[in-house]
Amino acid sequence: MISPSTHPCPQWLSNAIFYEIYPQSFADSNGDGIGDIPGITAKLGYITDLGCNAIWLNPCFDSPFKDAGYDVRDYKKVAPRYGTNDDLAALFAAAHERGMHVILDLVPGHTSEEHEWFRHSAEVDRNEYSDRYIWTDSWISGGDGLPFIGGETPRNGTYILNFFKCQPALNYGFAHPQRAWQKPAFGPEAIATCDAMVDVMRFWLSLGADGFRVDMADSLVKQDDAGKPFTIRTWQYMFSKIRPEFPEAAFVSEWGRPNESLEAGFDMDFYLDWRWDGIPNGYNMLLRNVDNPLSRDGDKSYFNVDSGTPISDFLEQYEPQLREAEHLGGTFNFITCNHDTARVAPRLSEREIALAYCTLFAMPGVPFIYYGDEIGMRYRDLPTKEGGYVRTGSRTPMQWQSLASLNASYATPAITGGNYLPVDPSPDAPNVADSQSNKASLWYTVRRMLHLRGNCDPLQSRASFHPISRRRLFAFERSTDLERVIVAVNPSTNSERLQLPNGHYRKIFEIGETKVDFNTLTLGTQSFAILKATA
Ligand code: NOJ
Numbered sequence: 047m048i049s050p051s052t053h054p055c056p057q058w059l060s061n062a063i064f065y066e067i068y069p070q071s072f073a074d075s076n077g078d079g080i081g082d083i084p085g086i087t088a089k090l091g092y093i094t095d096l097g098c099n100a101i102w103l104n105p106c107f108d109s110p111f112k113d114a115g116y117d118v119r120d121y122k123k124v125a126p127r128y129g130t131n132d133d134l135a136a137l138f139a140a141a142h143e144r145g146m147h148v149i150l151d152l153v154p155g156h157t158s159e160e161h162e163w164f165r166h167s168a169e170v171d172r173n174e175y176s177d178r179y180i181w182t183d184s185w186i187s188g189g190d191g192l193p194f195i196g197g198e199t200p201r202n203g204t205y206i207l208n209f210f211k212c213q214p215a216l217n218y219g220f221a222h223p224q225r226a227w228q229k230p231a232f233g234p235e236a237i238a239t240c241d242a243m244v245d246v247m248r249f250w251l252s253l254g255a256d257g258f259r260v261d262m263a264d265s266l267v268k269q270d271d272a273g274k275p276f277t278i279r280t281w282q283y284m285f286s287k288i289r290p291e292f293p294e295a296a297f298v299s300e301w302g303r304p305n306e307s308l309e310a311g312f313d314m315d316f317y318l319d320w321r322w323d324g325i326p327n328g329y330n331m332l333l334r335n336v337d338n339p340l341s342r343d344g345d346k347s348y349f350n351v352d353s354g355t356p357i358s359d360f361l362e363q364y365e366p367q368l369r370e371a372e373h374l375g376g377t378f379n380f381i382t383c384n385h386d387t388a389r390v391a392p393r394l395s396e397r398e399i400a401l402a403y404c405t406l407f408a409m410p411g412v413p414f415i416y417y418g419d420e421i422g423m424r425y426r427d428l429p430t431k432e433g434g435y436v437r438t439g440s441r442t443p444m445q446w447q448s449l450a451s452l453n454a455s456y457a458t459p460a461i462t463g464g465n466y467l468p469v470d471p472s473p474d475a476p477n478v479a480d481s482q483s484n485k486a487s488l489w490y491t492v493r494r495m496l497h498l499r500g501n502c503d504p505l506q507s508r509a510s511f512h513p514i515s516r517r518r519l520f521a522f523e524r525s526t527d528l529e530r531v532i533v534a535v536n537p538s539t540n541s542e543r544l545q546l547p548n549g550h551y552r553k554i555f556e557i558g559e560t561k562v563d564f565n566t567l568t569l570g571t572q573s574f575a576i577l578k579a580t581a
Contacts, residue, residue, distance in 0.1 A: 074464035097496025138254030156208035168199035257296035281310035308374035328363030339388030536569035
């Protein structure tokens with residue numbers, strides 16, 4: 047048996063660049079208004095041309111869509127609005143033909159209240175599923191501090207929730223059961239849930255999936271201790287089952303604490319966007335250090351030209367976590383955004399975004415680009431849809447072309463992002479077609495940078511990282527045994543100078559005006575440079 051903590055990360059992750067697709071809004075191939083899987087397959091060329099070689103697909107399973115698909119009704123069936131299981135298998139095959147990988151979104155902590163496991167679990171008579179969820183032993187019982195629902199089912203008990211009301215928690219047990227209804231972690235009931243989830247993984251991996259992004263991966267064992275030791279062991283159990291069968295499958299957790307998630311056996315974790323009670327975490331400090339996602343008032347984000355924020359605060363939080371990830375043999379990943387997070391446009395300017403994304407793409411870890419960020423799609427203030435609330439404004443249809451050309455194209459229908467939500471109606475809303483015909487566009491810069499990263503070993507996931515300037519000017523060295531690059535970004539309007547470590551350098555990428563003179567790099571207003579050490 048492979049021990050999870052010594053399982054080597056799949057090799058393909060070392061130069062993977064992911065594109066996150068929200069299937070509702072990406073590409074509608076049949077004109078029914080909602081994105082679908084054949085639409086995604088038709089756009090694989092676009093994704094590889096951009097420089098991405100992997101896809102994270104948000105939940106595409108049968109669901110009542112009270113939480114946009116994170117309320118799974120059938121783990122083994124593609125939601126009819128997105129197509130069929132055969133369509134998904136065809137997407138895997140087409141992606142593999144292009145050398146790409148596709149990971150799905152696994153939701154192990156809860157199901158929809160409409161899942162058949164839950165329906166059976168709610169029956170009066172005991173059956174195979176009676177302990178699949180966490181039930182108290184009486185209709186009037188509270189949840190021992192956990193959120194619960196009563197009065198909805200024939201069964202004489204209340205049940206524990208994991209997120210929304212529609213998402214009952216699956217039973218992985220309690221760290222320290224205190225009441226008769228609380229089953230132990232690793233007890234037979236918890237192990238049965240684990241085995242059922244491993245069966246779901248096996249189902250999709252056998253069909254051609256290349257791994258999973260795992261939703262709320264830290265939420266499994268209830269009332270776990272600090273550091274989540276019981277949830278960690280639960281994952282180690284599941285990985286001990288699935289890894290030997292699919293050693294090339296990749297697993298990335300929604301956890302946000304690599305010292306825990308990588309110990310649990312994940313290959314990668316995300317640097318999630320956290321801002322609790324107005325207090326930013328390191329990632330938030332870079333791009334979203336503001337209370338209102340649509341306003342620059344009081345914005346302290348590092349990449350905001352006016353913020354004056356030094357990079358040191360971010361590094362103080364980031365570096366210890368990076369070192370832990372390196373120690374545990376996994377990666378700690380940056381995202382441009384995701385389906386839960388406000389897009390940075392229009393709050394940040396196009397130049398600020400270009401500097402931000404290029405910096406993120408030069409950092410260690412596996413980068414994740416949220417669909418539409420490459421053209422600067424904008425966060426919008428929209429009413430909630432399918433449980434999105436404030437997240438809805440980041441889930442709008444992909445803007446493949448301008449609204450004007452879309453309206454004119456009825457005679458020759460093109461694949462659009464659909465109308466799951468209203469398409470951004472602003473006359474200057476960015477779109478792919480226009481971005482591709484403008485060499486000064488964000489899309490061009492992103493594409494140039496991703497292709498550079500893909501062909502430059504010291505910019506890839508596991509190459510080492512050493513900061514050399516921690517001021518407003520952020521500069522760092524990345525290296526392998528054979529090659530070394532210097533990356534520097536000046537987000538301000540001042541001109542900045544950086545003393546380079548000894549060596550000879552050649553500029554291989556720049557934004558704005560930058561100059562290398564012997565061992566000094568001068569960075570003009572809002573600029574970015576990558577230098578390759580040549581000796
Ligand atoms: C995190 C997902 O990213 C989010 O979209 C979802 O609502 C919750 N988990 C619940 O599954």
